[in-house]
Amino acid sequence: MNFIQTEEQIDQLNLKVLFGVPKQEFDHWIAGVSASYMKSAKIPGFRPGKIPSNILWKHYGSDIFETAFSQMVKKLVADYVNEKQLKLIAPPNIKLHERDGLISEKDAVDSNQQGVVNGAVSEMKIEVLFRIFPKFPLKEFEKIKVSIEKPKPIDDSQVEQVIRNIATRFATPQEVSDREQPEKGDICEVTIWPRLQDGKSDGVVNQATREYQEHIDLTEFGDPEIASLVIGMKLGEKKELPAESKFFDWQTIRLDKIKRLILPEINDEFLEKNKIYNARTLEELKSALRAQLERETESQLEQKIQHQVLESLIEQNTFNLPETWIEEQILSIAKNNGELTDEDIQNKKYDLKSLKDKHLDQALKILKRSLIVGELYEKYNIQVEQPDIELRSAMIGATHGASRKAIKKALSNEEFRENLISDIKFEKLLKQLREIADVEYT
Numbered sequence: 001m002n003f004i005q006t007e008e009q010i011d012q013l014n015l016k017v018l019f020g021v022p023k024q025e026f027d028h029w030i031a032g033v034s035a036s037y038m039k040s041a042k043i044p045g046f047r048p049g050k051i052p053s054n055i056l057w058k059h060y061g062s063d064i065f066e067t068a069f070s071q072m073v074k075k076l077v078a079d080y081v082n083e084k085q086l087k088l089i090a091p092p093n094i095k096l097h098e099r100d101g102l103i104s105e106k107d108a109v110d111s112n113q114q115g116v117v118n119g120a121v122s123e124m125k126i127e128v129l130f131r132i133f134p135k136f137p138l139k140e141f142e143k144i145k146v147s148i149e150k151p152k153p154i155d156d157s158q159v160e161q162v163i164r165n166i167a168t169r170f171a172t173p174q175e176v177s178d179r180e181q182p183e184k185g186d187i188c189e190v191t192i193w194p195r196l197q198d199g200k201s202d203g204v205v206n207q208a209t210r211e212y213q214e215h216i217d218l219t220e221f222g223d224p225e226i227a228s229l230v231i232g233m234k235l236g237e238k239k240e241l242p243a244e245s246k247f248f249d250w251q252t253i254r255l256d257k258i259k260r261l262i263l264p265e266i267n268d269e270f271l272e273k274n275k276i277y278n279a280r281t282l283e284e285l286k287s288a289l290r291a292q293l294e295r296e297t298e299s300q301l302e303q304k305i306q307h308q309v310l311e312s313l314i315e316q317n318t319f320n321l322p323e324t325w326i327e328e329q330i331l332s333i334a335k336n337n338g339e340l341t342d343e344d345i346q347n348k349k350y351d352l353k354s355l356k357d358k359h360l361d362q363a364l365k366i367l368k369r370s371l372i373v374g375e376l377y378e379k380y381n382i383q384v385e386q387p388d389i390e391l392r393s394a395m396i397g398a399t400h401g402a403s404r405k406a407i408k409k410a411l412s413n414e415e416f417r418e419n420l421i422s423d424i425k426f427e428k429l430l431k432q433l434r435e436i437a438d439v440e441y442t
Contacts, residue, residue, distance in 0.1 A: 003076070005125070012134040012322045013089065019076055020123045029068040037064055069096075077128060086132050087374050089325075093129040136319040138375045143438040146308045150441040151301055154293045162289050163266050166276060168219055171261035179258070180234045187259045188216040188230050195243070195251035219261065230255055306430035309437045313376070314368050321367050329363040330355050377425065380432045384421045392424055 003025070006018040037060050039049055046055065057064070073094055081088065173187050182188050193211050218227045225246060233239060233255045241250050264270055268281045277292075279285035334340045334355050344350055376382070389411070397407045410416050 002079070004080070011324070013131055013325055015086075015130040015132055017080065017128050017130065019126045019128065021072065021076070021126060022123050026068070026072060026124055029072045030064065033064050033068040033071070073126060073128075076126070080128075081130075086130060087378075089131040089133055089370075092131070095127050096124065133371055133374055134322060134325075136317075136371065136375075138372065138379065139317050141313070141316075142436065144309045144312050144433075144436055145438045145440065146305055146312065147440045147442055148301070148304055148308065151297050154290050154297065158293055159286050159289050162293070163285070164263075165220070167263040167266050168221065168261060170270075170274070171263045173259035174262050176258040176260050181232065182218055182230050182255070182258045184218055185261060186218045187261065188218065188255060189257040189259070190214050190216055190230065191254040191256055192250055193252040195249055213256075229253055302434065303430075305437050305439055306434050309433040310369075310373075310430070313433075314365070314372055317368070317372055319368075319371075321364065321371075325367060326360070326363055327352065327356075329367055330359045333359045333362055333366075373426070373429065376429055376433075380429065382425055382428050382432065384424045384428070388424050388428075389417075389420065392420060 003019045003021050004017060005020045006016075008016045010016055034053065034056065038051055038056060041048065041051055041056060041060060043051055043055060043059055046052075077092055077094070080086075176186070190213070191211050192214050216222065216226055216230055218230070229239070229241070229247070230253070235255055235258065238252055238254045240252055241247060266282065266285070271279050271281065271285055277285055277288040279288055330352070331340065331345050331350070334350070335342070335345065339355075340350055393407045393411060396402065397404065402410075411420070
């Protein structure tokens, strides 16, 4: 599929292409989509596959048009990108450039016609604006020197800390009677009164049905910000939270109980019962934990090396970036930080100079990184195959306890799938970069 009429390189970033799709080509897509709808459509009084085309169009005409148009343009764009080997910054902007002469859905039904372009218009004009990465020469390299601190061997104190963490997970809460204020390591039972939209406390409006109980974890496994709400409070004390608090939906909190965690002794008897790391004795557990910590340390070291190689490549390559691209990235950073809204950007309600002063360095680093990563993907021919996706999906399912059906559903979401592929591709690149690392340990 080609159908190119004009190509206009507007600037380094923008390429505008006008396609002219003949009526016969679009009718082909319409026919394919109509046949698919014909098999699955459920219309009272008609069996699937036996629905007259005029009845089908009466119920699904606009859907058929949109689906056919979407499928055709997707193929049109993909073929062009592959043919020209374009590297896109963002999805292309697509619009139907000329629609004069397209007949209405009603006319299509009345004339029992599945094609949507009448005889007066022989083609459909589609304008596509491609946002492409600018070209730049990547410096040649064979080895990249990396200086990194060699990690210290795992010591007994680290192993003992993990054992304490395990004991904490099996701890038994016991109510405290010898003090009124919570301490680090406690579990607190609290009552929460949510905030109403009018600013009044639910506890005041309907205390019997609106209040609810929560547990606040003051151990190292809890959220420090939530824990800070009860530190310094006394049993029975109520605290009003400000509306600008991070916990804006909580109006009032009351400390009801303080519980101390009673830790079990991790010994052979405990391990025989709980089967942690398949260890039957304390010494076996310590050995297994030490090996796990060593693997984690080695993995972290490898990741540091990989990222340092990439950062070194970014520093070594210098090139000029289009000013419009830099400005767009600065606005994107400001938007993500909550400094600007889409409306602000659209109406240009911002001070570009002050935003540049604040975000220029970050914007340049993001853009340089994306360009160099893109060049490295091409240099090493980094590809993501279906087995890669299936393996990563299985890992995600095992980690989060998700079923195959749930993972399959998630993969049907285009955004989720694209993000997954992007992550796999980047990890493959980092592993490739490890091979060119000349590591000096300090």
